[in-house]
Amino acid sequence: MTALRAYLCDMAETEVPLIIIGAGPIGLACALEAKKAGIGYLVLEKGSLVNSLFNYPSNMTFFSTSERLEIGDVPFVSNNPKPTRSEALEYYRRVKTVFDLRVNLFEEVTGVENISNTAGSRFRVTSGRARYLCSKIIVCTGFYDIPYLLDVPGENLPKVTHYYKEPHPYAFRKVIVIGSQNSSVDAALETWRKGAEVTMVIRKPEIGTRVKYWVRPDILNRIGEGSIKVYYNSHVTAIRDTEVDIRTPEGELTLPNDAVIATTGYQPNLDFLRKLGIRLSEDEVMCPVVNEASQETNVPGIYLAGVICGGMNTHRLFIENSRVHATSIIADLRAGGLGR
Numbered sequence: 001m002t003a004l005r006a007y008l009c010d011m012a013e014t015e016v017p018l019i020i021i022g023a024g025p026i027g028l029a030c031a032l033e034a035k036k037a038g039i040g041y042l043v044l045e046k047g048s049l050v051n052s053l054f055n056y057p058s059n060m061t062f063f064s065t066s067e068r069l070e071i072g073d074v075p076f077v078s079n080n081p082k083p084t085r086s087e088a089l090e091y092y093r094r095v096k097t098v099f100d101l102r103v104n105l106f107e108e109v110t111g112v113e114n115i116s117n118t119a120g121s122r123f124r125v126t127s128g129r130a131r132y133l134c135s136k137i138i139v140c141t142g143f144y145d146i147p148y149l150l151d152v153p154g155e156n157l158p159k160v161t162h163y164y165k166e167p168h169p170y171a172f173r174k175v176i177v178i179g180s181q182n183s184s185v186d187a188a189l190e191t192w193r194k195g196a197e198v199t200m201v202i203r204k205p206e207i208g209t210r211v212k213y214w215v216r217p218d219i220l221n222r223i224g225e226g227s228i229k230v231y232y233n234s235h236v237t238a239i240r241d242t243e244v245d246i247r248t249p250e251g252e253l254t255l256p257n258d259a260v261i262a263t264t265g266y267q268p269n270l271d272f273l274r275k276l277g278i279r280l281s282e283d284e285v286m287c288p289v290v291n292e293a294s295q296e297t298n299v300p301g302i303y304l305a306g307v308i309c310g311g312m313n314t315h316r317l318f319i320e321n322s323r324v325h326a327t328s329i330i331a332d333l334r335a336g337g338l339g340r
């Protein structure tokens with residue numbers, strides 16, 4: 001730690017007008033608009049390009065049609081109206097290449113120091129690799145990095161995942177899928193179709209109301225015919241190597257089990273925003289307070305874009321309806337004198 005601190009102290013500070021934190025679809029949209037406006041910018045991304053999308057299930061299909069995932073008016077052509085994850089990865093890679101966007105990958109922002117003065121906003125941004133000085137920051141860090149934990153014994157066993165990827169490893173095994181929304185339903189159907197013996201454990205009395213309308217009949221029919229078992233109003237209470245305990249309205253049960261897919265949702269890193277001094281609403285949504293016209297927060301010079309703006313309500317904003325943040329922010333930066 002001391003060695004790292006000494007290394008960072010010796011490090012030169014790179015000056016760049018605008019730092020964008022996160023290279024998801026919305027961070028890239030901000031970069032694109034900044035480039036078009038002639039604003040010097042750098043995107044810092046802790047993982048791969050569009051890291052959240054990269055980590056989605058391999059075979060997932062978006063619920064949006066491809067033109068609604070477009071950024072910067074770059075056409076997104078897909079084989080079917082609703083694109084797949086791999087088509088989306090291809091699209092955002094193309095956008096990065098065609099516009100030669102300045103993105104540093106695998107460089108996580110670990111700290112932001114506000115050194116603003118009467119001359120205007122100014123920040124020192126630290127990553128594991130470098131330090132930067134900038135006058136404006138756009139935070140678009142999404143919500144996919146922190147899963148909601150079950151908080152039960154055994155949750156950290158290797159057979160438990162909060163990120164379902166693909167069905168093959170589950171074939172011919174006893175699988176419990178926890179949750180009732182799209183991710184859970186997709187995982188249950190996909191693993192069942194590849195030969196898994198699937199049981200869903202759902203704390204609510206029904207399959208989630210947001211499940212895609214074309215998938216809903218499929219899951220309800222598989223449950224109805226008994227192909228996929230389900231325990232409604234039930235909770236997993238403990239996970240062991242070969243068993244799982246669940247609490248159902250009829251009492252406690254122990255089910256034989258090989259693997260658990262806990263698709264129980266994800267939450268944004270609101271602590272990161274708090275550390276920047278960004279005010280959040282005081283209700284349970286903890287929605288960051290932003291000026292709706294400009295997306296600027298209560299900290300002058302720091303803007304928010306993308307799904308992070310919804311706070312704990314991670315379903316209100318998505319690519320379709322938050323890509324517009326990029327144009328609002330860049331218009332505000334231009335009005336403030338940055339760029340052409």
Ligand SMILES: Cc1cc2nc3c(=O)[nH]c(=O)nc-3n(C[C@H](O)[C@H](O)[C@H](O)COP(=O)(O)OP(=O)(O)OC[C@H]3O[C@@H](n4cnc5c(N)ncnc54)[C@H](O)[C@@H]3O)c2cc1C
Pocket residue numbers: 021022023024025026027044045046047048049050051052053056057060061062063064107108109110140141142143144145183305306307308317318319320321
């Ligand atoms: C299974 C699934 C299906 C979906 N389908 C659709 C759909 O059909 N249509 C739609 O519009 N939306 C859909 N969404 C939602 C959509 O993917 C998100 O709303 C979208 O990714 C939000 O974009 P974003 O750029 O705000 O955040 P993200 O895409 O999450 O990007 C945030 C980026 O910030 C990076 N980051 C985080 N912290 C740091 C840090 N400290 N330093 C550097 N980088 C950091 C992350 O690695 C990540 O790459 C879906 C979501 C899921 C989970």
